[in-house]
Amino acid sequence: MYTQDIIKMIKTNYPDQKEFHQAVQEVLVSLEPVIAKDKKYQDNAILQRMVMPDREIAFRVDWMNDEGEVQANTGYRIEFNSAIGPYKGGLRFHPSVNSGIIKFLGFEQVFKNSLTTLALGGAKGGSDFDPKGKSDAEVMRFCQAFMNELYRHIGACTDVPAGDIGVGAREIGYLFGQYKKLTNRFDGVLTGKGLTWGGSLARPEATGYGCVYFAQEMLKERGESLSGKICTVSGSGNVAIYTVEKLYHLDAIPVSVSDSKGTIHDKNGIDLDLLKEIKEKRRESLEEYAKIKSDCKYIKISDYQEGTHPVWSIPCFAAFPSATENELNLYDAKTLLQNGCKCVSEGANMPSTIEAIELFLKSKICYGPGKAANAGGVAVSGLEMAQNASMYSWDFESVDKKLHSIMESIFVKSSETAKEFGDPTNLVLGSNIAGFRKIADAMIDQGI
Template identity: 55%
Template sequence: MTAAKEYIEAVYQKVEKRGPHQKEFLQAVREFFNTIEPAIEKNPEYKKWNILEQMAEPERIITFKVPWMDQAGHIHVNKGYRVQFNSANGPYKGGLRFHPTVSESILKFLGFEQTFKNSLTGLPIGGGKGGSDFNPKGKSDADIMRFCQSFMTELYRHIGPQLDVPAGDIGVGGREIGYLYGQYKRLVSPETGVLTGKPVVMNGSLGRTEATGYGLIYYTEEMLQSNGKSFKGQKVVVSGSGNVAIYTIKKVHEYGGTVIACSDSSGYIYDENGIDSDMLQDIKEVRRERLTEYNKEGSRYIEGSVWDLAVPYDIALPCATQNEIDGTKAKQLLENGVYCVSEGANMPSNIEAIDLYIENNILYGPAKAANAGGVATSTLEMAQNASHGHWTLEQVDEQLKQIMINIFKSVDETCQEYNLGNNYLAGVNITSFVKIADAMLHQGIV
């Protein structure tokens, strides 16, 4: 075992000892640590300054209660969080998630991943994440407004345009961001740049809704082209049916591919002639109904995971949630003939699945890089707010596309520098690690 590997393993053992039950966070740390040995070997200063252990511990975790009253007069109490993970490259930046599964472990994993994702964009932002175990599903607009107001009544103390700029995530869209910002304005002098993902009428950015899905395709197309391929003529499966999935599907079709399946939490639509993205968008974003309402001729709804689908296709784009693809499902992808997996969700593949991708030379776009389009466009929104300007959709989209192309190019250059071949996972992790580590070295003990 090399000295670098011994150091990495020793740091992991310390991280595990501090939070032995935080399985999602430990999974993210282990996956990252498994790939960065070459960077530690090449840069002994990282070990000398114990950069890895500094990087693996959040700078701050804020927890608070969120009491609120529903429209029937009943009092509820939820738990709120903000994990401010790393500010070496700039103010904390990352979404708020409202979902019953939210926990400290989930948010630490998301904040850890967000830190590296944000560094890849080349924009001056650090990493953070937050949210609550509140479930907005089935709640009235009035209930959601009251919850958001209570949540922000505590959160406002810990955020600001130069400190921490939250955005949306699962369960937090334009409606929720609007309510959160409205309460922030009541408590503090208005700062339009304190939240991103705002509705356009509230100085939000055009293109933010589409950004993660479009960015995923811009990154993946660049990766495909560098390997002599493209989306044109390819069959694609996308998990999820929310914002990310909808705009992923639209852009795949624009690039000449055919999405034959997409999913929700209960099952999936299979349509060998191609998913109708307009119908899907109407069902999920306008009518807010289940995927079972999709009724295009020739399609069928099947209960279970879309990754159990056993038909030939070429590209898999997981856009739903963490750990949706395990080793068994990854084997099914290989049997189907999939040669490319690119991630629109955060950590949708577990370590066993990732190992299979690497062993079988799958073109793999890790979430840290492939789904960076959302945070990239959020940062463009910050720039517009700071300049009191407003860009056209075409301006935002062109900048987003260039950012995603540049991310892949930087990863590809790292793969060449470290002789990694097409191991883009290692390339992504080393590229982002080195950038943050160098910033931390310049700042001393942070």
């Protein structure tokens, strides 16, 4: 079969890139019905072309720490597909970053951006640099060194990076400042900028808010809501924090957050102000949350069963994986379902393993895959680009309203496509095919 041949090719050509294999397999298997239905995709070798990036850029980043010692890291930018618009996707600074991680993220980004209804291609980038524990001066010097190479490959109508794990407002500021020095241009070349110099209101909130809006749409179709329901959230970064915030807006009860060391279970509801203080201002472990708020439970990952995550052992109505890839495995999925979970909406990129996804689909719960459910972040990045191009800014309510509308549109398109192919509850099928057809048809229109 055509799709299986492409999957085998990827595994042969890139044997060590396991996350990329997983991302390609998850998408291509779900595309089999549309490939069988329309011969033009195979005739134009669309799958072969779509799984190969337009270009892969890797470079050395030399910088100096506060002790005057020279350091070296590797930087990446993988521009995957620009059939429907300029490349768009975040930069991730984390020790786990390698070419395979960036490639899987870039591949996912292509489909996610297609679903937003905006004219955005897909890309991803980053470095194995770890900003944790670094001074502001060290982060600045690294960002400047990183941009010394990256600026050659980006532009407001070419490739527009944003933030991701390890790249927040501080890093975007340093990156943009260096870009401006190197090019003598004030372009909308990065998103996630400061509000006083081209940023968009609601951008920090967008991924978390959007993920909850998507869950709301899934539940609404079944005559249910989040009001009064217990919800679990993993992670404690931007996505998780604003998922918690939006859940409160809808009268839900978010009872968990997590980080690399453990999970907070606060049965009365996460103290959002305390969470923001610890993670956004003090940048400390969630252990500090438990020290301050003694009536909650702190579960150390080291004390929990190996290969599982304690956050998914907490009974809930809806779960929001908002940390990192493959954080929710088959055991976790079984535990969630046994404890009565009716909805999973993914705030992170590919947070569930293929086995977990298969179980969610088989159980017929509301399952929102990441490329659909977490598209709110890049959607508002696209809105920031539009504001930059028009040299005009919208107020928070306007951006939030547009975000809600985009998330509703993503759900409707995914749902309608799933119904078209005879599996109404399978939003993996629906979102993958909907995203694919838009890109593939553009590629055919533009020739080879």
